[in-house]
Amino acid sequence: MSTQDKRLLLLHEQDNVLVCCQNIPAGSELLIEGKPVVLSTAVELGHKLARRDIAVAEKIARYGLPIGSATQAIRCGQQVHTHNMKSDYLASHHRDAVEGHT
Amino acid sequence: MNANAMPELRGYLRSDGRKGIRNVVLVAYLVECAHHVARQIVNRADHPDVQLIGFPGCYPNDYALKLMKRLCTHPNVAGVLLVSLGCEGFNRDALNAEIAATGRPVKNLIIQQSGGTRTTIDEGTRWIQEARKQVAGIAPVPMALDELVVATICGGSDGTSGISANPAVGHCFDRLVAAGATCIFEETGELIGCEQIMAERAVTPELGEEIQACVDKAARYYTTMGYGSFAPGNADGGLSTIEEKSLGAYMKSGASPISGIIKPGDFAPAGGGLYLMDVVPDGEVRFGFPNISDNAEIVEMIASGAHMTLFTTGRGSVVGSAISPVIKVCANPDTYERMTEDMDINAGRILHGEASPDEVGQEIYMQVIDIARGQATKSEDLGHQEFILTYKHFDALGPACLPRR
Numbered sequence: 353m354s355t356q357d358k359r360l361l362l363l364h365e366q367d368n369v370l371v372c373c374q375n376i377p378a379g380s381e382l383l384i385e386g387k388p389v390v391l392s393t394a395v396e397l398g399h400k401l402a403r404r405d406i407a408v409a410e411k412i413a414r415y416g417l418p419i420g421s422a423t424q425a426i427r428c429g430q431q432v433h434t435h436n437m438k439s440d441y442l443a444s445h446h447r448d449a450v451e452g453h454t
Numbered sequence: 455m456n457a458n459a460m461p462e463l464r465g466y467l468r469s470d471g472r473k474g475i476r477n478v479v480l481v482a483y484l485v486e487c488a489h490h491v492a493r494q495i496v497n498r499a500d501h502p503d504v505q506l507i508g509f510p511g512c513y514p515n516d517y518a519l520k521l522m523k524r525l526c527t528h529p530n531v532a533g534v535l536l537v538s539l540g541c542e543g544f545n546r547d548a549l550n551a552e553i554a555a556t557g558r559p560v561k562n563l564i565i566q567q568s569g570g571t572r573t574t575i576d577e578g579t580r581w582i583q584e585a586r587k588q589v590a591g592i593a594p595v596p597m598a599l600d601e602l603v604v605a606t607i608c609g610g611s612d613g614t615s616g617i618s619a620n621p622a623v624g625h626c627f628d629r630l631v632a633a634g635a636t637c638i639f640e641e642t643g644e645l646i647g648c649e650q651i652m653a654e655r656a657v658t659p660e661l662g663e664e665i666q667a668c669v670d671k672a673a674r675y676y677t678t679m680g681y682g683s684f685a686p687g688n689a690d691g692g693l694s695t696i697e698e699k700s701l702g703a704y705m706k707s708g709a710s711p712i713s714g715i716i717k718p719g720d721f722a723p724a725g726g727g728l729y730l731m732d733v734v735p736d737g738e739v740r741f742g743f744p745n746i747s748d749n750a751e752i753v754e755m756i757a758s759g760a761h762m763t764l765f766t767t768g769r770g771s772v773v774g775s776a777i778s779p780v781i782k783v784c785a786n787p788d789t790y791e792r793m794t795e796d797m798d799i800n801a802g803r804i805l806h807g808e809a810s811p812d813e814v815g816q817e818i819y820m821q822v823i824d825i826a827r828g829q830a831t832k833s834e835d836l837g838h839q840e841f842i843l844t845y846k847h848f849d850a851l852g853p854a855c856l857p858r859r
Contacts, residue, residue, distance in 0.1 A: 361617065361805075371613060371692075373805040375788075397788055397805075398613025398692035398768065412694075415616065419647070419698035432694065439695035441646050441673055442682030 357383045360401065364416030369400040369432050371414070382429060389429030400432040412437050460633065463826045465597030466532065469557045473597045474529035475761050475826045476503070478777060479585050481535045481578065482526060483508035484549075485542035491563075491571055492537040495578035502834065504582055505776040507841045514543040517718070517846040523552045524719045524757040526560075530777050532589035533559035535581055537574070540566030559585045600634030600726055602826060605755035605763040605778075606706045607640065609748035612691020612768030612786055616702020618811065619766035619785030619801035624708035625815025626764065626822065627728065631710040636722045638755050639707045640731035642672035643683040643744060647697025648704040652730075655712045660854035664715055665730060672734040672744070679743055687769045691786070706766060715855040717848050718754035723856055731755060741845040749773055749840040752780065762825055764818060772796045774833025776841040781821055781831050783814075798832050 356362060360370040360382065370384065378394045384403060395401060400414070406426040411418040420439045426432055465473025481504065483492035489508060496506045507525060509518050526534045526549065534553050538546050546562055553560040561581050568574040606623050608615055627637045645652060649669035653662035676682050682696040693699045713727030722729045733754055734744045745751045748771065752763050756778045763778060765771060768785040770793045784790040787802025794800075799818055803809040809817075825831055 363617065371617060373614075373617075396692065397786065400613065400692065400694070414698060415701050417647070417651070417697075417701055419701060420695040433692070434689055434694050437694050439682070439697060442676055442684070442696050 356385070360384070362403070363414060366416045367413045368403050368406055368410075369412060369414055370403050372397055372399050372401065384429055387428065391429065393431060395431050402426045402428050402430050402432050404428050406432070460599060461823045463597040463599065463602070463823065464594040464828070465601065466529070466592050467595050468527075468529050470527070472529040472759065473595065473601055474531065475597075475828070476530040476777070476779070477532045477589055477592060478503050478505050478530055479533045479535070479582060479589060480526060480531055480777070481506050481537060481582070482522065484536060484538045484544040484546055485512050486510040487539040487542065488537045488565060491565055491574050491578070494575045495535065495537070495582060498575065498579045499582050499586070501586070502837070504586070505839050507776050507843070509544060509843050511845060512542045514545060515845050517848055518843060519545055519548065520719045521754070521757045521843055522549055525753070525777060526553045527556050527558070528756060528759065528777055530761065531558070532592060533585040535578055535585070536560065536562040537578065538562060538564045540564045559588055597826075599630070599823075602630070602822075603636045603638065603722070603759040603761050604630055604822060605638045605640070605752070605760035606766070607748060607751050607755070607763055608644075608703050608706060608766040609771040609773070610767045610769030611688055611693060611699055611702060613693055614691070614802065614805060615766055615768040615785040616705050617785070618804040618814070619768070619783040620702055620705035621811040622801045622804065622814035622818060623706045623764050623766055623783060625812050626818040627706070627708035628710055629815065629819045630822070631708070631726060631728050634726040636726045636759070637710075637728045638716070638722070638731050638758060638760060639728070640733050640751055640755060641683065641703065641745070642669050642730070642732055642734050643676050644696070644703045645669050645700050646673050646682070647700045652704065652707075652712065657711050657713055658854070658857045661712065661714065661857055664852060664854045665712065668715060668730075668732045668734070671736070675734050675739055675744060678739045691768050706764075714857065715851065716758055717851060718846075719757040720851060721759055731758065735846045736849040737847055740847065744846075746844060747842060749775060749842045750844065753841060753843055762822065764822070766801070770796070772833070772836075772838065773840045774831065774836070774838025776839040779825050779831045780833050780838070781818070781825060782833060783818060796832055796836070
């Protein structure tokens with residue numbers, strides 16, 4: 353599909369995120385749904401970018417299924433990760449987590 | 455080999471009718487206090503088919519006894535040396551009797567009676583030499599693909615796992631199930647968010663309800679523990695939530711109908727099919743996390759008869775296992791480049807557009823056959839024989855878990 357960058361993978365028509373299939377440096381120009389976007393931060397292989405603008409509390413969809421919801425408004429082409437989305441089941445923990453708290 | 459022809463395997467026939475693809479002699483310590491002696495016996499044997507397993511606790515546990523019975527009578531196992539300290543709580547007589555009833559050579563050394571460390575190591579070394587001679591005489595017989603039990607697990611998942619390695623294993627599972635083999639997938643704590651779509655694949659509506667209930671149980675259990683089954687490395691690799699990790703993990707199960715639920719050490723009914731293993735303990739939360747690391751899950755599927763495990767990894771795991779070989783399927787092309795020496799299959803090619811999940815699935819299927827015929831996996835070659843068994847509690851399976859066919 354010529355409207356989509358080859359470095360980005362759309363897994364399902366209903367998804368609002370795209371998956372990077374290689375490391376993409378900051379400042380790279382990407383084509384998302386025919387729209388040119390400049391990447392503000394480097395994004396690594398396996399990470400996700402917003403396919404369109406996403407509103408606060410909107411479900412994030414990958415594989416056509418919900419994988420959590422947005423904790424803030426996300427612009428098309430921004431990285432979608434733990435800083436701007438959360439689980440609707442169990443919070444994800446980090447290495448600096450205190451036992452029993454996430 | 456023609457991929458459509460039913461390939462013939464070779465297996466070691468055991469007294470219960472099951473066949474093994476390996477002919478291992480185990481040395482099993484029955485409390486941590488006997489670990490060193492058992493390990494020295496294995497080190498002295500210095501042979502890939504003499505392997506160490508064990509249970510560290512001094513308190514008895516029904517689950518641990520059941521799993522040790524299943525593991526010591528696994529078709530890949532030809533004989534067992536049990537090593538006790540003497541005062542521990544493990545029911546060594548029950549385990550010994552279970553193994554002896556199968557006709558396998560078995561011996562229980564009790565360090566406190568043998569005279570101590572060196573004496574027991576010497577006695578154990580002599581016994582292993584005799585047992586090795588005895589089991590070397592077991593000739594392999596023809597084995598069909600539908601006699602094979604294959605497990606799958608993911609470890610060190612990242613954002614690529616659900617796109618490349620996991621769907622490829624799913625395709626391989628579909629082929630194996632179609633050929634009549636038994637396939638097991640697991641870790642209900644990593645299927646959170648998939649319960650609805652998974653329940654729809656159950657062979658009966660009642661089984662579908664049981665599937666939903668066991669994922670609910672996992673979510674409750676992990677909520678009490680304070681953590682989901684989600685490691686910091688998962689986030690480093692691009693996964694943001696447990697449900698994102700779960701949906702990726704779920705791809706390993708393929709598209710076959712789900713024939714039933716089993717718990718660790720339960721056998722799937724004859725006739726093959728796809729089974730979900732419920733690994734999260736029943737009842738109130740006790741003994742800690744359901745599975746403290748990947749090998750705990752691998753051991754549970756081996757206890758249910760798995761001849762080998764398909765292990766998908768994005769971040770790059772290196773583990774193998776005692777008893778049953780582990781085939782490593784690498785999801786991430788960068789990880790594969792870095793860790794080729796540990797990886798059997800490069801599923802990262804899918805992300806570069808060089809292969810489809812179906813093609814890699816076929817490659818894994820062919821690998822399964824080669825490994826079943828005796829070829830060593832990378833982790834076997836490297837000497838990986840990880841093993842871990844800890845405390846758990848399970849209730850018996852409900853009647854809806856294994857629908858009659």
